[in-house]
Amino acid sequence: MLEWFAPQRITWLHRANPAWKGLLMFLVMLVLFFSRDLAFIVVIACWYGGFLFVFSGFARRKLLLLCLPFALTFLSSSLTLALFGKGEHVLWQWGIVKISEESVRSGLIIGMKSLAIGLVSLVLLLTTRPVLLFYALMQQFRFPARFAYSFLAALRLVPIVIEEWQTRTHALKVRGIAFSKGVKGVYERLKLYSVPLFAQSIRRAQRMAVAMEAKQFRMNQPRTYYYETSYSKIDAYLTAYVCGSLLVALLMPEPFR
Amino acid sequence: MAMANGRSGEVSAHDADICVGVEHLRLKFPGEPDIFFHHLTLHIPKGQKVLILGPSGSGKSTLLQVLSGLIPHSIEVPMRYSRIQWPASWGFVFQDPDTQFCMPCVDEELAFVLENQGVPRSEMESRMREALAQVGLSFDDLHIPIQSLSQGMKQRLALASVLLLKPEVVFLDEPSALLDPEGTEQIWASIKQSLHDRTVILVEHKINAIVNWIDRIVLLDEQGRLIADGHPDDVFRHHKAAFERYGIWYPAVWDEYLASSRWKAIRANRERSGLSAADCETVLELEQFEAYRGKPCKLRVDKASVNERSWIAVTGENGAGKSTLLLALAQLIPTAGTYILRGRVIPEQPKKRRVPEGVALVFQNPEMQVVADTLFDELALPLAKSGWKHDEMEGEVRRILQYFHLPLEPGRHPYDLSLGQKRRLSVATAMAEQASVLLLDEPTFGQDARNTFAILEYLEQLRHDGKTIVMVTHDRRVVEHFATEEWVIENGRLKEIRKI
Numbered sequence: 001m002l003e004w005f006a007p008q009r010i011t012w013l014h015r016a017n018p019a020w021k022g023l024l025m026f027l028v029m030l031v032l033f034f035s036r037d038l039a040f041i042v043v044i045a046c047w048y049g050g051f052l053f054v055f056s057g058f059a060r061r062k063l064l065l066l067c068l069p070f071a072l073t074f075l076s077s078s079l080t081l082a083l084f085g086k087g088e089h090v091l092w093q094w095g096i097v098k099i100s101e102e103s104v105r106s107g108l109i110i111g112m113k114s115l116a117i118g119l120v121s122l123v124l125l126l127t128t129r130p131v132l133l134f135y136a137l138m139q140q141f142r143f144p145a146r147f148a149y150s151f152l153a154a155l156r157l158v159p160i161v162i163e164e165w166q167t168r169t170h171a172l173k174v175r176g177i178a179f180s181k182g183v184k185g186v187y188e189r190l191k192l193y194s195v196p197l198f199a200q201s202i203r204r205a206q207r208m209a210v211a212m213e214a215k216q217f218r219m220n221q222p223r224t225y226y227y228e229t230s231y232s233k234i235d236a237y238l239t240a241y242v243c244g245s246l247l248v249a250l251l252m253p254e255p256f257r
Numbered sequence: 258m259a260m261a262n263g264r265s266g267e268v269s270a271h272d273a274d275i276c277v278g279v280e281h282l283r284l285k286f287p288g289e290p291d292i293f294f295h296h297l298t299l300h301i302p303k304g305q306k307v308l309i310l311g312p313s314g315s316g317k318s319t320l321l322q323v324l325s326g327l328i329p330h331s332i333e334v335p336m337r338y339s340r341i342q343w344p345a346s347w348g349f350v351f352q353d354p355d356t357q358f359c360m361p362c363v364d365e366e367l368a369f370v371l372e373n374q375g376v377p378r379s380e381m382e383s384r385m386r387e388a389l390a391q392v393g394l395s396f397d398d399l400h401i402p403i404q405s406l407s408q409g410m411k412q413r414l415a416l417a418s419v420l421l422l423k424p425e426v427v428f429l430d431e432p433s434a435l436l437d438p439e440g441t442e443q444i445w446a447s448i449k450q451s452l453h454d455r456t457v458i459l460v461e462h463k464i465n466a467i468v469n470w471i472d473r474i475v476l477l478d479e480q481g482r483l484i485a486d487g488h489p490d491d492v493f494r495h496h497k498a499a500f501e502r503y504g505i506w507y508p509a510v511w512d513e514y515l516a517s518s519r520w521k522a523i524r525a526n527r528e529r530s531g532l533s534a535a536d537c538e539t540v541l542e543l544e545q546f547e548a549y550r551g552k553p554c555k556l557r558v559d560k561a562s563v564n565e566r567s568w569i570a571v572t573g574e575n576g577a578g579k580s581t582l583l584l585a586l587a588q589l590i591p592t593a594g595t596y597i598l599r600g601r602v603i604p605e606q607p608k609k610r611r612v613p614e615g616v617a618l619v620f621q622n623p624e625m626q627v628v629a630d631t632l633f634d635e636l637a638l639p640l641a642k643s644g645w646k647h648d649e650m651e652g653e654v655r656r657i658l659q660y661f662h663l664p665l666e667p668g669r670h671p672y673d674l675s676l677g678q679k680r681r682l683s684v685a686t687a688m689a690e691q692a693s694v695l696l697l698d699e700p701t702f703g704q705d706a707r708n709t710f711a712i713l714e715y716l717e718q719l720r721h722d723g724k725t726i727v728m729v730t731h732d733r734r735v736v737e738h739f740a741t742e743e744w745v746i747e748n749g750r751l752k753e754i755r756k757i
Contacts, residue, residue, distance in 0.1 A: 131361065
């Protein structure tokens with residue numbers, strides 16, 4: 001499973017400082033989130049889509065597969081808004097379906113927004129190892145070590161919890177538990193799954209924390225780093241690239257708006 | 258107490274060589290009415306190898322945590338003592354290989370230990386390789402996922418990270434409890450080799466492998482009181498009654514069990530009822546049987562059959578496919594090929610699989626199988642399915658509780674039980690299903706001697722009453738003495754069927 005997320009080749013994007021890259025991408029996502037300018041959002045989406053396909057170091061097929069969920073969100077959210085949204089200049093109406101110029105526009109804005117944010121987050125996630133991201137956060141951004149290592153430890157628990165979920169599914173089948181249909185069934189499932197899985201996870205997390213302290217991990221201790229992260233020229237390029245993308249998108253000439 | 262004081266008096270509190278010690282320890286677990294370790298006093302001199310023994314729930318692991326300082330520094334438990342001496346430097350290997358590491362790769366985990374001590378980056382790799390060599394691990398590239406290691410290798414990695422702490426004292430809390438025989442052998446070889454000149458304080462169930470290596474046994478009772486403290490030979494000789502009473506494993510426990518009247522009764526019973534295959538009905542037949550988890554075939558059985566009243570022990574290395582066999586027989590994973598159960602062909606069910614009638618599976622972790630909030634509901638559920646009326650159920654539930662030696666309090670929550678009781682409860686719920694074929698995943702795993710024999714005797718009783726048992730186990734003694742057949746699984750194939 002994890003090998004699937006290993007890139008085919010390491011590009012300059014992988015070598016950028018992970019924390020700085022994270023900050024830049026976070027800023028772009030923030031701007032996207034508050035923007036109501038369709039042309040701006042479209043340009044950013046194209047820009048980072050291109051970025052992803054050219055520089056991420058992943059095969060095109062994998063990238064298309066990873067983009068699929070975002071494309072689906074685009075379709076569903078823009079369609080819903082376009083068909084049922086409010087608007088004055090009605091283009092077509094049939095029953096509760098009312099398509100207007102405004103609804104088409106806001107549908108496109110919301111759809112493109114989710115697509116663009118998805119692409120930007122993929123650029124970050126696919127070119128950054130979580131371990132390095134936290135090392136850089138600790139070194140460049142003074143992020144407290146206890147939180148960084150807790151996050152990394154929690155990541156280790158994920159596959160264990162998935163396996164346990166499977167075991168619980170099997171065990172419930174063996175015990176002959178049949179769930180009701182509808183909301184009641186959801187409640188029954190929640191109850192029967194959450195109690196044993198939470199009990200196990202809490203115990204496990206506690207044991208892990210004790211094991212970390214047994215390895216002389218202390219709060220606010222001076223520490224050295226196995227992965228020494230720093231800034232390089234690449235970070236300057238990346239910054240320029242991101243600023244450039246925002247500028248071009250903002251200054252898009254009128255006819256394209 | 259008097260005797261215990263006399264013995265530990267050999268090592269006086271003022272001895273300069275003492276590196277760990279506590280005097281008049283008392284401790285209280287939240288929610289428990291009783292005080293633990295009534296004024297326990299213990300001094301451990303440099304270089305000694307001390308084994309702490311006691312029944313489950315006697316506070317052995319807690320004592321390790323107190324001596325290391327994990328209690329109270331990392332875990333808060335109210336306690337009192339008149340004097341305590343924590344080791345200047347120490348390391349701790351825990352029981353569960355999957356909760357000792359916080360990083361994804363071998364090098365990163367070892368680096369975490371070195372970073373905590375402020376070791377410069379440039380020295381890290383050589384120190385890592387040195388520590389790994391000491392525990393008998395070698396990798397060309399250290400950057401490999403911990404998940405890809407076997408459980409035994411993970412425990413050796415945990416030991417390597419402890420060595421990086423340059424510890425004066427090493428605490429081991431059942432480091433081999435979750436390992437197969439091969440992994441157990443490896444971890445003890447590594448421990449003996451790398452810790453020979455250090456002080457070692459350990460808790461362990463499987464003591465055969467280490468009894469010659471240790472210098473001193475500290476024996477605790479159910480309340481954490483000191484029963485004995487001295488050289489292993491003396492303790493075994495003078496306190497045999499305590500070992501038997503508390504069901505603690507000791508080297509001769511199997512030999513003594515095999516000489517006991519209980520075992521002789523079982524043998525006689527077996528001979529009388531005649532275990533010959535001829536007059537037993539075939540319960541289960543497999544031919545060209547394959548089990549899948551995802552795409553790849555994980556287990557293949559060319560041809561095998563099981564007779565009524567057999568006790569099949571399924572053996573093999575960790576990850577060979579033993580548990581897969583149980584899941585396949587319970588039809589929880591997709592299978593192909595012929596599977597006949599009591600003359601009925603079980604069809605291949607690619608989707609919406611159902612557990613075949615008459616088959617019950619007991620998982621390794623009994624908590625995973627609990628579905629109700631009280632013992633009564635837990636047992637009433639299978640009874641209701643097999644048509645019991647509500648007013649008759651109460652008596653039957655009590656009968657089952659009694660039969661399986663469970664507390665006769667039908668209102669108790671299953672999670673409140675001890676590990677041994679939980680395990681018996683999971684067998685009890687499976688039996689209440691009226692199943693004729695019982696599949697069990699390591700039912701004696703991590704149990705003390707008393708519970709192990711109790712579970713084995715229950716299973717023997719069930720077998721005698723006409724049930725068929727298919728059980729995964731690592732324990733050679735269980736295979737040799739209780740099973741009627743051994744199925745050896747190797748690399749996802751049933752390699753050998755051996756009549757015993």
